[in-house]
Amino acid sequence: MSNIDEYTIDEGYEKTERAKAPFIQYLREDRLPHIFCPGCGNGTIINTFFKGMEKANIDFKNIAMVSGIGCSSRIPGYVKCDSLHTTHGRSIAFATGLKVSNPDLDVVVFTGDGDCASIGGNHLIHAARRNINLTVICINNNIYGMTGGQISPTSPKGSIGSTAPYGNRDKPFNLAELVAAAGATYVARWTTAQVESAVKSIEKGLKNNGFSFIEIVSQCPTYFGRKNKMKQPVDMINHIKNSTIYINNAKGLNEYELKDKIVVGEFANKESPEFTDNIQELSKEFYGQKTIRRSAFLTSFDKEEK
Amino acid sequence: MIYINQDLCKGCLLCVNTCHKHVYAVSDKPNKKEVLLPYPANEKNCSNCKECELVCPDQAISVDIERNWWMSKDNTYAFNPNFAKKRV
Ligand SMILES: Cc1ncc(C[n+]2csc(CCOP(=O)(O)OP(=O)(O)O)c2C)c(N)n1
Ligand code: SF4
Ligand code: SF4
Ligand code: SF4
Ligand SMILES: [Mg+2]
Numbered sequence: 001m002s003n004i005d006e007y008t009i010d011e012g013y014e015k016t017e018r019a020k021a022p023f024i025q026y027l028r029e030d031r032l033p034h035i036f037c038p039g040c041g042n043g044t045i046i047n048t049f050f051k052g053m054e055k056a057n058i059d060f061k062n063i064a065m066v067s068g069i070g071c072s073s074r075i076p077g078y079v080k081c082d083s084l085h086t087t088h089g090r091s092i093a094f095a096t097g098l099k100v101s102n103p104d105l106d107v108v109v110f111t112g113d114g115d116c117a118s119i120g121g122n123h124l125i126h127a128a129r130r131n132i133n134l135t136v137i138c139i140n141n142n143i144y145g146m147t148g149g150q151i152s153p154t155s156p157k158g159s160i161g162s163t164a165p166y167g168n169r170d171k172p173f174n175l176a177e178l179v180a181a182a183g184a185t186y187v188a189r190w191t192t193a194q195v196e197s198a199v200k201s202i203e204k205g206l207k208n209n210g211f212s213f214i215e216i217v218s219q220c221p222t223y224f225g226r227k228n229k230m231k232q233p234v235d236m237i238n239h240i241k242n243s244t245i246y247i248n249n250a251k252g253l254n255e256y257e258l259k260d261k262i263v264v265g266e267f268a269n270k271e272s273p274e275f276t277d278n279i280q281e282l283s284k285e286f287y288g289q290k291t292i293r294r295s296a297f298l299t300s301f302d303k304e305e306k
Numbered sequence: 307m308i309y310i311n312q313d314l315c316k317g318c319l320l321c322v323n324t325c326h327k328h329v330y331a332v333s334d335k336p337n338k339k340e341v342l343l344p345y346p347a348n349e350k351n352c353s354n355c356k357e358c359e360l361v362c363p364d365q366a367i368s369v370d371i372e373r374n375w376w377m378s379k380d381n382t383y384a385f386n387p388n389f390a391k392k393r394v
Binding site: 005007014019022024033034039041044196233 | 346
């Protein structure tokens with residue numbers, strides 16, 4: 001074949017289930033194509049999450065998605081599951097409430113770098129400290145995408161944004177290390193150029209009974225790319241790919257050698273008591289039974305299922 | 307069969323960049339929205355790894371191919387199946 005015109009498919013095939021991408025079954029098809037710009041990493045991360053979910057054998061019906069405000073936070077709106085689109089930066093705070101009142105739900109938080117590290121930074125470190133069983137997927141595109149390319153707390157030194165026309169002078173947050181130091185039990189960082197590793201980490205994060213934080217460095221060709229001379233999605237993804245370095249290889253290197261590098265790998269994988277389990281234990285210790293769940297429907301301890 | 311849904315594809319060309327078998331080529335004719343879309347020009351090279359399906363941000367690609375990279379055309383293994391066994 002030499003041209004797209006010669007590439008023809010019969011009408012019958014186009015309408016079959018097999019002609020659909022595998023993860024479209026979890027999405028609201030009537031809402032597609034989604035609003036993300038061409039080549040935005042958010043779409044890839046949707047696929048990555050579903051592949052990880054299938055590998056972890058998690059029931060899709062038992063998943064509740066929570067998000068804040070931002071391009072990345074619009075993901076739950078395209079998924080056929082219960083979701084909560086909350087205020088900017090408060091996704092983890094809402095998710096904590098949801099998880100405490102419904103400990104059996106698998107609560108997944110989709111959040112951006114601005115959403116979780118700047119306005120929601122406080123909620124992030126405290127959820128990690130308490131080790132509550134949430135799976136937080138942080139889409140780090142190094143910029144505020146939705147509002148027009150302002151510098152975010154993870155923008156690399158020297159990068160250009162609409163609030164830093166001469167280049168960013170501040171040192172960025174290393175989110176994965178920050179969350180690991182705050183006490184999360186599973187922390188990993190990958191990029192959209194290493195989707196298979198990200199799938200594995202999402203699988204581990206969903207299975208982990210504790211706070212799981214998966215940071216995925218992603219591309220925003222529209223704002224980060226355009227302002228930093230990488231307008232094409234392919235340029236951005238190749239730049240990301242070329243700047244990654246595995247955590248074990250990065251161990252002996254000094255700050256100068258690690259300049260402009262993205263260290264990827266697992267930053268924490270340990271066990272520690274979980275927040276909702278702690279609450280149930282406390283309740284059992286003092287009242288002899290578990291706490292009232294869904295207290296909007298139940299008013300006394302006697303009616304609670306054992 | 308590799309199928310790209312032209313209503314969903316936005317022409318970011320990440321699939322062209324991802325495919326290690328160079329299956330995709332870029333069309334030289336723009337579509338109605340003036341975007342150059344990719345198409346599977348060398349489908350017979352496809353190893354069925356499904357990486358493009360996973361990477362496509364717009365859920366436009368479906369790879370539906372019978373063959374696997376570990377089976378050759380005459381239905382024998384494309385690698386030595388005893389490679390991990392200890393030699394005696
Ligand atoms: C309380 C509040 N402050 C500011 C805003 C404006 N605002 C909307 S999205 C956003 C930044 C989102 O950035 P990020 O979380 O990185 O998401 P991205 O779009 O990059 O995926 C800001 C500052 C807001 N909506 N609410
Ligand atoms: S502005 Fe950036 S983050 Fe938002 S949809 Fe476009 S490419 Fe994605
Ligand atoms: S399945 Fe693999 S080899 Fe086949 S087109 Fe996709 S990326 Fe290329
Ligand atoms: S990755 Fe998907 S959206 Fe991008 S050009 Fe390929 S088929 Fe189209
Ligand atoms: Mg962002």
